[in-house]
Amino acid sequence: MGRRGRFDQRGEIAIISTRQAHFAPRLSRFLALCCLALGCLALAACDAPQSALAGAGRESAEVASFFWVMLAAAALVWLAVMGVAVLGVFRPPARVTERAARWLIVGGGVVFPTIVLAGLLYWGLGLLAERNTAEADLRITVQGERWWWRVTYERPRVPADDDPQRGRASSAIARVVSANEIRLPAGEPVEFVLHAQNVIHSFWIPSVAGKMDMIPGRETRLVATATRPGVYGGVCAEFCGTAHALMRFAVVVEPKEAFETWLRAQAAPARKPLASAGARGADLFVSSGCGACHRVRGLIEAGEVGPDLTHLASRRTLAAGIAPMTGEALVRWIRSPQSMKPGALMPAYAMLPPDEIDAIAGFLLGLE
Amino acid sequence: MSTGAKEELRRTSGSGTDLWNVVQPPTIWAVHFLISYLAAAILCARADRTAPLDPVFWTVMTATAVALMLIALVVLRLWRVEKFSTVDEDLEFERNTPEERHRFLAHVSLMLSVLSAVGVLYVAMPVLLIDTCR
Numbered sequence: 001m002g003r004r005g006r007f008d009q010r011g012e013i014a015i016i017s018t019r020q021a022h023f024a025p026r027l028s029r030f031l032a033l034c035c036l037a038l039g040c041l042a043l044a045a046c047d048a049p050q051s052a053l054a055g056a057g058r059e060s061a062e063v064a065s066f067f068w069v070m071l072a073a074a075a076l077v078w079l080a081v082m083g084v085a086v087l088g089v090f091r092p093p094a095r096v097t098e099r100a101a102r103w104l105i106v107g108g109g110v111v112f113p114t115i116v117l118a119g120l121l122y123w124g125l126g127l128l129a130e131r132n133t134a135e136a137d138l139r140i141t142v143q144g145e146r147w148w149w150r151v152t153y154e155r156p157r158v159p160a161d162d163d164p165q166r167g168r169a170s171s172a173i174a175r176v177v178s179a180n181e182i183r184l185p186a187g188e189p190v191e192f193v194l195h196a197q198n199v200i201h202s203f204w205i206p207s208v209a210g211k212m213d214m215i216p217g218r219e220t221r222l223v224a225t226a227t228r229p230g231v232y233g234g235v236c237a238e239f240c241g242t243a244h245a246l247m248r249f250a251v252v253v254e255p256k257e258a259f260e261t262w263l264r265a266q267a268a269p270a271r272k273p274l275a276s277a278g279a280r281g282a283d284l285f286v287s288s289g290c291g292a293c294h295r296v297r298g299l300i301e302a303g304e305v306g307p308d309l310t311h312l313a314s315r316r317t318l319a320a321g322i323a324p325m326t327g328e329a330l331v332r333w334i335r336s337p338q339s340m341k342p343g344a345l346m347p348a349y350a351m352l353p354p355d356e357i358d359a360i361a362g363f364l365l366g367l368e
Numbered sequence: 369m370s371t372g373a374k375e376e377l378r379r380t381s382g383s384g385t386d387l388w389n390v391v392q393p394p395t396i397w398a399v400h401f402l403i404s405y406l407a408a409a410i411l412c413a414r415a416d417r418t419a420p421l422d423p424v425f426w427t428v429m430t431a432t433a434v435a436l437m438l439i440a441l442v443v444l445r446l447w448r449v450e451k452f453s454t455v456d457e458d459l460e461f462e463r464n465t466p467e468e469r470h471r472f473l474a475h476v477s478l479m480l481s482v483l484s485a486v487g488v489l490y491v492a493m494p495v496l497l498i499d500t501c502r
């Protein structure tokens with residue numbers, strides 16, 4: 001590079017910096033605003049029930065601390081690089097030997113990243129190893145369906161029937177089938193066994209644990225320990241078709257005793273509808289053919305194409321987390337599932353007279 | 369023929385490195401990765417989830433030692449090319465001569481060797497921490 005080249009380069013830099021001076025106040029105000037907005041967003045997200053930084057689970061708390069350390073380190077590296085760049089532009093050229101320059105490149109560009117990345121890899125792998133060896137008494141099998149979640153609770157290591165001492169009144173619950181909402185006992189490790197019916201999904205409760213793919217024909221596992229009671233959000237995190245974005249679920253973390261009480265209640269069949277509206281609704285539910293796809297234990301146990309509805313009203317949300325569990329939402333869902341969830345695989349029942357739909361909705365709301 | 373004369377001859381004839389040298393280190397890395405991955409995959413496909421990974425540990429360790437040794441051999445040879453080319457700082461990198469090409473390739477290959485060695489070490493790391501198929 002000759003003298004001319006250098007001269008040109010300087011000239012260009014000079015032009016840029018006058019322009020910068022002109023724009024600087026406006027630009028820096030704009031940048032400050034952006035930073036403020038982003039900061040607020042980030043802080044707001046930390047408290048949200050669906051934030052990976054909420055730390056409501058052992059695994060997510062580990063990942064979150066990993067994230068903060070990485071963020072701090074990345075900020076330091078960024079500052080250092082920018083500092084060197086600024087120095088390079090504004091400081092008068094110093095005499096640096098080729099040797100020193102070479103060492104800067106080898107040290108900062110090869111040795112430093114290699115060591116830092118090795119450290120991060122070691123830490124990350126350590127988290128993985130620990131997570132994978134945790135033992136869990138409670139197993140929750142979740143199967144991704146289009147576009148909802150089939151959920152089964154089991155305690156594989158507690159013999160339910162062969163143990164006479166525990167008896168029927170004991171807490172040994174063999175198998176409880178539910179859907180679209182997951183309850184977790186606080187402080188107890190839980191093993192999620194994940195399946196997919198026909199397309200790939202991904203199971204993710206950001207506040208409690210990392211995500212895990214659900215793959216047809218395969219079984220994936222995830223051990224997680226929820227720590228802080230509360231209601232959190234879960235999502236399908238892998239595009240799975242039309243209603244992918246409407247495939248969510250609520251996660252309720254509660255103290256262990258409350259969880260056991262709830263699990264026992266879920267294991268029981270549906271209470272016989274007492275009120276006459278409920279009885280009529282139950283009859284209509286059966287006669288309209290809902291039972292071909294839905295199970296209401298104690299009433300009709302034929303189909304299982306759709307979610308188990310035995311204790312539907314004990315869930316917070318309807319149709320995989322997209323609406324609150326209210327009468328209006330139920331009526332609307334039965335009349336036209338596709339108007340709430342485009343692509344939903346339940347047929348619309350708009351041909352039923354409104355009073356029959358109301359009766360069915362009333363019956364369903366009684367299924368606690 | 370003395371080594372100096374030999375190098376002089378090589379230098380003028382413009383040999384020393386070629387594309388084969390450049391692909392060697394990444395290939396070693398790739399084969400090491402394949403061996404490690406396949407060993408773990410085959411063991412875990414046959415055994416159940418709690419099976420210990422001991423055989424895989426030894427396979428990966430052996431593969432790692434061999435891979436690093438092979439990369440070291442490549443580096444050693446490249447080092448010589450670099451050295452004999454730079455002894456008298458008269459190389460200008462402005463003409464399209466065989467010597468410049470070879471020196472350039474030697475340099476690329478040397479850096480790829482470093483990258484590949486780091487890659488091999490990183491690939492070997494999981495078996496140090498994870499000891500069952502889970």
Ligand SMILES: [Cu+2]
Pocket residue numbers: 144147200201202236237238239240244247
């Ligand atoms: Cu999905």
